[in-house]
Amino acid sequence: MNPFIFGEVVKDDNFIDRKTELESIVKDLSDGQKIFLIAPRRYGKTSLLLAAAEKLKAKGARVVYLDLFKTASVEQFAAALGKAAAEMRKLGFAEAVKFIRDFVSGLRPQFSINPDGSLSLGVDASPPQKEVFQMIENLLAYPQELAVREKRPVIVIFDEFQEITGIGGEPLEKLMRAVIQKQRNVGYAFCGSKKTMISEMVSKKSRAFFGMGPITHLEKIPSEYFEKYLAANFDKGGFNFSKETLRYIVSSAGSIPYYIQYLAHELWDLKAEEKKITDLDVERAVMLIAKRNTPLYQNLWENLPQTQKRLLQGLAANSGAAIFSGAFIARFQMKSSALVKKSLSLLISKDIIEKDAAGYVFTDYWMGVWVRQNCS
Incomplete structure (x- = not known):
């Protein structure tokens, strides 16, 4: 089986390096810090966040992860917070439905069960914004209430946090800051991949989140870590290669985790019979990947x-x-x-x-x- 994974969260042996960043995130969130993580897409940000979440859960914390990428309105944001609050409590389906309804009844929430057994939540109403903002304020206050009641840390991770600008703009940013800055028992991670947007949110004095917590910029992983990872996996598959070719794979993929995995996956399939990888094979694989994506790129270009x-x-x-x-x-x-x-x-x-x-x-x-x- 091809061991190289791309397009999904990586775990265990496929989670490469990031030890320093992982330890820092876990410590800061355990201490109730409000931290900001900025990284270009496909640098492994989400995998890092979920690895941190697992470590925090193992330490006894209540942890919820909210991806705001598909959240398009304040109503949907309120519903997402309601679902997250239910997840903090680890409620069953019936209890979660009642719990969420108590918070966001004005949105006429619609519930269903996903194929994996998780709760799916939609909204069927658009009450006045003042009412929705009150729901959001109540839900934002809930993690601190839970942390105090259960005497354990609560951690909230917002991924693609820059989307909050389009969801509710400056009023929502100010509301979140006003509620969250008072919470001493809750750690927050605000993470984004659109560097310009998220950087403006945290570096401009006029923005609500300015100066709220430490900022980490996720950098590329040093080439040698990926070279060791590639060597171990290609060795297991019986492939022949040189150290120089491994280095060429990393550089040919921009030293970016997603693209390195993608290119290695392609090479594994391309050379499955011959079991020998050269620099020319790397170049051929890169050309094949680019060609495969031609319809997408051509549409953008035209x-x-x-x-x-x-x-x-x-x-x-x-x-x-x-x-x-x-x-x-x-x-x-x-x-x-x-x-x-x-x-x-x-x-x-x-x-x-x-x-x-x-x-x-x-x-x-x-x-x-x-x-x-x-x-x-």
Whole structure:
């Protein structure tokens, strides 16, 4: 069986390094801290958070995890908080339904059971916002009440927390800050992958969450950790390879956990019979992955204006280096640094590129490969 996993949360032997970050998160949350974790997508943020959650549960804490990515309204947010409060109590289905109804009856909650046995909750009403905000305030206060009553720590993890800006804007941010900052027995993790949005939330003095707690930026995992992981798994499968090829796999996937797993998975299947992996095989696998995603990338590409296409060509060719230089502007016909800046802003808003420590990069690493292969 192919041991390389991508597109889902990784656990156990597939959870690589992050020991320092994991220990720090567990300690801070156990101490009732309010922490912020910022990481680009596919850096392993969610796997890290869920690993921390398991360790905290083992220490006796009540832990709930809320992913706000699909939450689109304050009503849905209130319902998500209600469901989380029921999960803190570890209630059965009937008890959970009654418990949640007591908090959010005005939303006319609709309950069902998912195939995995978990509770599914929807809403069928839109009461006045003032009423919804009161529900949210009551639900936000609940973790502290539970922690005091049970004399045990309670931990609340918000993933994709930047979505709160679109859900309820500044009023919701201020309400959350007002309630949460008083809670001494509850640890909160506010985590986001849209770096520009989440960074503004915590670094601007005018924003509600400014100065509320320590901020951690999740960096790339050092190559040697992945090289050891790849070697162990390819060894078990009877593959032949060199250390240099393992290093090439990591660099060819941008040193990003998701893409390394993806590329290794592809190589395992590609070379299952021959059982030998070379640098040329790595290049072939990268090309196959990019080609497989052509319909998605082509649709994005065809809907972009020429200036943004030229900027993406430049980013793909130059890895985001010196994009405001005269040489870059001349080569890719960007006319001026102002046009580069405007195009960057528009591409960020379309979620095609983002900024990291190295500069501006494609949010989907394979799209950068595809642009180099097909549009340069």
